[in-house]
């Protein structure tokens with residue numbers, strides 16, 4: 278065999294600093310690249326066997342063996358795949374692998390943002406130089422007549438290759454780590470990285486540490502296979518116990534039989550699952566398997582609500598499982614994770630160019646071998662193919678939900694509280710999803726029944742046409758809820774942060790429909806019908822009480838309304854204008870709380886019930902010495918039932934209440 282030395286130098290002298298910078302956040306990627314090269318080499322050999330060009334020896338067990346050696350500061354990756362001849366190695370490694378790195382550099386030389394590169398596919402073998410000063414390859418082709426080859430390169434600039442000594446077919450790549458990268462030879466680190474990238478690769482991956490002491494396990498002799506190395510066999514005598522039988526006599530019973538045990542070298546356990554659940558046909562998967570897969574992949578011990586198994590072959594290849602997680606409480610983060618794979622090789626989490634943003638609230642895996650992953654994010658955004666994938670996933674999710682709504686309404690309602698933030702987010706963000714799902718959005722009413730928007734409007738069309746009253750905080754708005762219930766008026770519960778943008782969106786899409794918070798201007802249903810004369814007298818009362826309350830509270834902007842409420846036990850309530858409240862909420866959301874809210878008009882009004890004796894008392898005693906106490910107290914009580922008092926008002930309210938009680942005690 279000829280020997281060969283050469284120069285691998287790539288035009289740029291600075292290739293290392295540049296590549297290192299780009300890959301800085303995921304330096305560990307070389308594990309994925311070298312292991313997936315090994316998987317490819319094994320897959321190729323299996324294909325040759327199917328094509329009849331090679332016969333796989335009977336005792337072959339395909340695997341990738343990773344060995345870390347912290348003492349020698351090396352990591353080796355050994356596969357029993359197709360291997361390379363001298364010429365192939367020269368072509369694939371000296372030319373292609375290095376030209377791959379060169380292409381990579383060319384493509385991205387003007388881009389400084391590492392975020393623009395997805396997956397880093399295309400860097401392959403060359404990535405080993407990110408962590409190693411020296412790399413060697415020992416390979417032997419599957420072709421019986423091809424001699425083994427040894428290749429090595431110091432620093433990735435020059436190489437030397439010559440006949441090697443490897444005896445069996447396959448490839449072993451050894452990395453001599455640089456001082457900055459020694460952590461990768463740590464067994465636990467290695468395990469962590471392999472589990473991150475290679476958990477579902479299609480060939481068994483084993484990890485061991487060089488010179489680690491042999492570990493053993495004990496099994497029943499009947500379970501020993503040809504592959505086991507038996508160190509010793511032992512007999513465990515039967516265990517017996519004296520027990521009383523049903524006739525009250527004592528007898529000896531065997532509680533465990535005599536066993537013949539074998540101590541064997543610990544059987545290696547692969548780090549990966551070569552047949553992840555998504556690769557199976559949905560008909561072959563059980564609920565228990567789906568749940569177990571969810572637990573292992575997402576470390577979430579709360580059971581998912583349900584899942585969708587995606588399985589598409591045409592016009593593109595896409596498989597995956599999307600889980601709808603159970604949301605613990607509304608305060609818990611509902612951020613999900615969608616893991617993207619390319620032929621069982623992990624690429625990245627949550628690539629928003631491929632997966633619609635609202636689906637990121639779910640948890641799931643998607644494997645798409647056809648995805649162009651070696652291009653920049655901006656290119657992915659404009660890629661029609663990626664758009665198709667994204668549309669397909671959206672359609673599948675919408676179909677599942679609408680199907681459930683139609684066929685399993687009871688379950689759908691049961692899951693609604695968990696599903697609702699996700700569905701509402703999708704409804705706002707994705708027009709296609711909105712189109713499909715809009716008639717399956719539910720609203721929980723005061724009785725706890727679930728209604729669609731159309732049903733809500735229909736049920737309440739006599740009492741308040743095209744208006745939906747809603748509650749955002751069941752505790753703070755309980756007084757209003759009671760008033761509504763007494764008056765036989767319905768409202769819906771919308772307590773999630775997504776609900777505020779959600780109702781605005783519903784209003785935009787349904788021009789006539791309005792949502793009013795339950796504490797907005799009181800509906801006529803709560804008021805007594807008033808004739809013209811009474812209206813005039815109420816208006817006079819309003820003027821008078823406005824003056825009295827403004828003076829007592831020292832607030833000359835206070836909006837006061839006087840009404841005859843049917844519920845005579847209520848003296849005062851605060852109502853707020855829907856529009857200005859929404860505007861204020863929006864300001865808060867965008868942290869513009871400092872802005873002067875007066876520009877949006879008065880948001881709150883004090884409504885006094887002319888049917889309540891305390892109100893009539895104030896009306897008749899505007900100049901009495903205690904009037905201001907009545908005014909302050911009525912206002913604070915109204916505010917309290919509307920929400921809460923400011924700390925300053927609260928202290929004054931407590932002191933004043935004590936004074937009032939003292940007076941009563943006198």
Ligand SMILES: Nc1ncnc2c1ncn2[C@@H]1O[C@H](COP(=O)(O)OP(=O)(O)OP(=O)(O)O)[C@@H](O)[C@H]1O
Nearest residue numbers: 314315318360369370374398399400401402403448
């Ligand atoms: N373990 C191996 N066994 C056999 N051939 C290999 C092995 N590793 C690399 N090769 C050969 O070297 C070539 C270059 O490898 P490299 O990892 O740089 O790029 P790639 O695998 O083709 O593409 P990618 O960038 O997707 O990894 C491979 O195409 C393959 O032919």
